[in-house]
Amino acid sequence: MLKKVFLLILISLSAGFFSLRLGLNPHQATSIVIFCVSVLGTLFFWSFRLTFAFLGTSILLITQTIDVDNLIKSSSLEVILFLVGMMVIVGFLKDAGFFAWLVSLILRIKNLTAEKFLIYISVISALLACAVDEVTAIIFIIAAILEICDYFEVNPVPFLIISVLATNIGSSGTVLGNPIGIIIATKSGLTFEDFIIKAFPIMLVCLLVTIGILNVWFRKSLKELDERMKEFGANEILIKLISVPPEKELKIGLAIFGATLFFISLHHRLEILWDLKPNTILLVLPLISSGGIMAWKWKKARKFIEQDVDWWTLLFFLLLFAQAGTLKFTGATDVFAQKISLLIRDNTVVLTGFVLWVSAIGSSILDNVVLVAAFIPVIQSLQELGYNLQALWWALLFGGCLGGNITMIGSTANIVALGILEKERDVKIEFLRWLKIGAVVGIVTTMIVWLALSIFPFYK
Amino acid sequence: MLKKFIILVVISLSLGFLSSSIGLSFNQSMAIAIFSVSVLGTLFFWDFRLGFVFLGTSILLMTRTINIENVIKFASLDVILFLVGMMILVGLMKEAGFFAWIVQLILRIRNMTAVKFVVIISVISALLSTMTSEVVSIIFMVAAVLEICDYFEVDPVPYITISILATNIGSAATVLGNPIGILIATKAGLTFEDFIIKAFPLAMVCLLAAIILLIIWYRKTNMQLDKHIKELGANEMLIRLISVPPDKELKISLAIFGATLFFIALHHRLELLWDLEPNTLLLMMPLFASGCVMIWKWKRAREYVEKDVEWWTLLFFMFLFAQAGTLKYTGATDVLAQKLATLAGNSLPVLIGIVLWVSAIGSSILDNVVLVAAFIPVIQSFQSMNLDLQPLWWALLFGGCLGGNITLVGSTANIVALGILEKERNIRMTFFRWFRVGLAVGVLTTTIAWIALLVFPFYR
Numbered sequence: 001m002l003k004k005v006f007l008l009i010l011i012s013l014s015a016g017f018f019s020l021r022l023g024l025n026p027h028q029a030t031s032i033v034i035f036c037v038s039v040l041g042t043l044f045f046w047s048f049r050l051t052f053a054f055l056g057t058s059i060l061l062i063t064q065t066i067d068v069d070n071l072i073k074s075s076s077l078e079v080i081l082f083l084v085g086m087m088v089i090v091g092f093l094k095d096a097g098f099f100a101w102l103v104s105l106i107l108r109i110k111n112l113t114a115e116k117f118l119i120y121i122s123v124i125s126a127l128l129a130c131a132v133d134e135v136t137a138i139i140f141i142i143a144a145i146l147e148i149c150d151y152f153e154v155n156p157v158p159f160l161i162i163s164v165l166a167t168n169i170g171s172s173g174t175v176l177g178n179p180i181g182i183i184i185a186t187k188s189g190l191t192f193e194d195f196i197i198k199a200f201p202i203m204l205v206c207l208l209v210t211i212g213i214l215n216v217w218f219r220k221s222l223k224e225l226d227e228r229m230k231e232f233g234a235n236e237i238l239i240k241l242i243s244v245p246p247e248k249e250l251k252i253g254l255a256i257f258g259a260t261l262f263f264i265s266l267h268h269r270l271e272i273l274w275d276l277k278p279n280t281i282l283l284v285l286p287l288i289s290s291g292g293i294m295a296w297k298w299k300k301a302r303k304f305i306e307q308d309v310d311w312w313t314l315l316f317f318l319l320l321f322a323q324a325g326t327l328k329f330t331g332a333t334d335v336f337a338q339k340i341s342l343l344i345r346d347n348t349v350v351l352t353g354f355v356l357w358v359s360a361i362g363s364s365i366l367d368n369v370v371l372v373a374a375f376i377p378v379i380q381s382l383q384e385l386g387y388n389l390q391a392l393w394w395a396l397l398f399g400g401c402l403g404g405n406i407t408m409i410g411s412t413a414n415i416v417a418l419g420i421l422e423k424e425r426d427v428k429i430e431f432l433r434w435l436k437i438g439a440v441v442g443i444v445t446t447m448i449v450w451l452a453l454s455i456f457p458f459y460k
Numbered sequence: 461m462l463k464k465f466i467i468l469v470v471i472s473l474s475l476g477f478l479s480s481s482i483g484l485s486f487n488q489s490m491a492i493a494i495f496s497v498s499v500l501g502t503l504f505f506w507d508f509r510l511g512f513v514f515l516g517t518s519i520l521l522m523t524r525t526i527n528i529e530n531v532i533k534f535a536s537l538d539v540i541l542f543l544v545g546m547m548i549l550v551g552l553m554k555e556a557g558f559f560a561w562i563v564q565l566i567l568r569i570r571n572m573t574a575v576k577f578v579v580i581i582s583v584i585s586a587l588l589s590t591m592t593s594e595v596v597s598i599i600f601m602v603a604a605v606l607e608i609c610d611y612f613e614v615d616p617v618p619y620i621t622i623s624i625l626a627t628n629i630g631s632a633a634t635v636l637g638n639p640i641g642i643l644i645a646t647k648a649g650l651t652f653e654d655f656i657i658k659a660f661p662l663a664m665v666c667l668l669a670a671i672i673l674l675i676i677w678y679r680k681t682n683m684q685l686d687k688h689i690k691e692l693g694a695n696e697m698l699i700r701l702i703s704v705p706p707d708k709e710l711k712i713s714l715a716i717f718g719a720t721l722f723f724i725a726l727h728h729r730l731e732l733l734w735d736l737e738p739n740t741l742l743l744m745m746p747l748f749a750s751g752c753v754m755i756w757k758w759k760r761a762r763e764y765v766e767k768d769v770e771w772w773t774l775l776f777f778m779f780l781f782a783q784a785g786t787l788k789y790t791g792a793t794d795v796l797a798q799k800l801a802t803l804a805g806n807s808l809p810v811l812i813g814i815v816l817w818v819s820a821i822g823s824s825i826l827d828n829v830v831l832v833a834a835f836i837p838v839i840q841s842f843q844s845m846n847l848d849l850q851p852l853w854w855a856l857l858f859g860g861c862l863g864g865n866i867t868l869v870g871s872t873a874n875i876v877a878l879g880i881l882e883k884e885r886n887i888r889m890t891f892f893r894w895f896r897v898g899l900a901v902g903v904l905t906t907t908i909a910w911i912a913l914l915v916f917p918f919y920r
Contacts, residue, residue, distance in 0.1 A: 048758055050765065054545075054751030061744045067737050068538050077532045084775070085514075277527055284518045291514025298507045305510065305772045312765050315544070 053319035074325020085286025091308025096253035126170025172401035191268035328377035337381035359399025364406035488792035513779035534785020545746025551768025556713035574682035586630025632861035633663035651728035788837030797841035819859025824866035
């Protein structure tokens with residue numbers, strides 16, 4: 001504990017001194033030190049992260065590194081409110097039984113075979129992560145997997161790993177899949193449509209390749225499952241046992257959610273039609289839907305806000321964004337961007353690769369939001385230097401999402417899933433067991449993205 | 461329900477049409493209509509208020525009445541973060557047993573008489589609400605009052621009423637007493653010191669007047685209490701029964717809270733000393749102190765953030781401030797301010813009277829935060845007319861706090877306290893029983909504030 005504190009202070013201070021030596025001014029150095037403390041704080045002291053953010057932000061204000069007005073401006077409150085709205089909608093869907101219904105759909109697949117099961121859980125995990133968010137998606141998919149594995153008496157671990165990997169890949173498919181999606185969309189001006197046209201297909205290719213790899217990797221477990229299925233005569237009893245017909249409330253819930261997704265996917269067109277500023281509708285829609293939901297279900301509205309919205313995390317994001325914004329405000333990231341541009345000159349392919357791999361490896365250790373928050377001002381500064389690189393934003397998105405697969409603490413979905421496994425089945429996965437398959441999938445999918453971003457001029 | 465809804469729509473729409481017919485632009489009328497929906501929404505549909513502001517703000521954005529950047533600017537995130545920090549601190553104090561300790565201090569007063577009891581509960585209610593917040597203070601005061609009244613077998617209603625009235629008066633005295641305090645301080649650029657020098661003495665005079673009035677008003681109940689005290693031989697038994705020595709944890713908490721108050725009290729001096737922007741320290745101190753608390757109590761940190769912070773209310777405030785900001789942004793309040801100034805014949809004393817009495821009467825029906833949020837942009841608009849603003853800010857503060865005494869729904873403290881009374885003792889306060897004494901105290905104290913603001917050039 002004390003050693004970690006010591007290490008944290010040492011690294012942060014030396015980062016500060018180093019930047020002073022490089023010719024940055026004291027304010028820039030302070031903003032770097034404080035941001036380092038927050039980043040390392042999330043790495044070493046996960047349960048203290050909000051505290052670090054509180055204290056760090058206070059220090060930034062006292063040292064006049066930033067003033068209150070600019071701090072608020074860079075806190076990305078619009079992203080936070082978007083997430084609040086989405087969390088209320090997801091809370092409502094949960095409440096209406098949407099996920100339980102989905103689980104029952106998986107359990108009731110006819111003529112189940114092991115391979116079919118693998119494909120189903122991968123695809124559903126990925127698509128669900130696209131539409132809601134990775135953490136919610138994984139919680140419910142795991143419930144389905146545990147149920148089926150219990151029924152056939154096989155080890156659930158391989159299937160759980162499969163669904164987590166698919167979830168992380170899927171979360172890069174749309175703006176909604178991961179908090180970093182909406183952050184990148186608002187900062188880069190990319191629309192939902194851009195995500196669907198450009199990110200979604202790569203995501204599907206990555207998913208396909210991953211399914212191929214996993215099919216080979218877990219062939220023993222799959223064979224075992226196939227044998228059991230023959231013995232048990234597939235899941236016919238399960239089909240008979242479970243049948244959750246969607247009730248009226250669920251149907252209305254689905255209609256609201258579907259309408260929200262529909263308008264979100266059209267947001268760019270509507271903004272052009274009504275002459276609104278970019279991303280206005282994207283950010284407003286969750287508010288409209290959740291406002292409507294809270295008016296309809298007014299008795300539960302307070303519960304949706306207080307329990308389904310993860311305030312602890314959102315407050316951390318808010319202050320983290322503010323600190324990352326301080327890096328930009330003081331001009332520290334401009335200096336970095338300049339150094340990077342000197343280093344790579346006009347070779348944008350190298351730059352894209354650099355961003356992609358750094359963010360992939362970084363987000364295998366760090367929370368990907370922290371990493372992306374740090375990268376965004378650098379990319380913005382690069383843009384000001386005349387690099388107009390959409391590819392960098394995509395590299396950041398895919399690096400941040402796909403890197404999460406590499407280690408078992410790489411993304412929130414991993415941590416949540418392994419937590420459930422430990423609690424429900426008392427099974428602990430070893431770090432190396434995850435790393436082997438995680439690194440293979442992580443590296444292969446990142447390679448695919450790298451190739452796509454470097455080859456197709458479409459992403460430039 | 462439906463009738464209320466129709467009334468709400470009719471009033472809001474006709475306000476919108478009225479404003480566009482007296483020459484306001486479309487955007488200005490829109491801002492007024494939406495804001496009146498939110499105001500009436502809190503009045504008619506208390507449980508729906510968050511749904512209303514979500515939808516209202518979305519409409520403002522979709523109609524291009526305001527853009528996202530300005531919504532964020534007007535959302536007063538600095539005030540929200542200040543309140544988050546204070547709520548965490550108060551959560552700590554609650555947990556450390558600070559309030560229980562105060563309660564037992566009251567219970568253990570020697571040689572109790574009825575008048576002494578009235579004076580002590582009034583003063584402690586007032587001081588506690590200036591330091592923490594009115595709602596927290598009233599919860600614990602009600603507990604103490606119920607305990608003592610049970611012991612002496614007298615009707616608790618008069619004493620609860622006294623404590624509530626004192627709480628509302630006390631909440632005007634400092635920046636911390638009421639959300640409107642910090643709101644006014646940040647918007648008006650007033651410091652904690654200004655509050656202590658100017659608002660605190662005035663609040664104390666009001667309190668004194670109220671105590672005298674209440675002693676006369678409740679002389680019969682007091683006589684009865686005196687009789688019971690003589691019969692039961694004062695509260696010596698109670699003194700012996702209860703003795704809670706402050707433990708170590710409470711002492712540390714008190715030290716942290718005391719240090720926070722100390723630095724908040726000195727914030728203006730320190731800002732001058734360190735050359736910081738006005739109110740930076742004031743806003744930052746609760747953040748810093750709560751950060752320290754969360755390091756000390758890191759296991760409970762998440763609970764403080766999720767349970768002790770009233771996110772539902774804060775989210776409502778944020779959107780409400782944004783909507784009030786829209787009034788300013790569209791220039792609707794400039795027009796209103798001009799009309800108001802013409803109405804007052806450009807005379808400051810008349811304007812002070814208008815602001816004070818309108819806000820007092822308004823906040824007897826509405827939540828005072830709603831009222832103050834509406835008034836702030838109007839007062840800011842007076843600035844361009846070369847009017848001295850300071851007395852108007854004080855009028856707004858005192859009107860908003862003192863008006864809460866007039867009816868039983870006038871302030872959150874009233875609602876909370878009467879809710880406890882109903883739940884614990886099954887006593888329902890009738891509207892008129894409250895109204896008589898509430899009106900007497902409200903009018904008396906507002907008149908005192910009026911005279912003070914008019915007579916003393918000190919407040920100019």
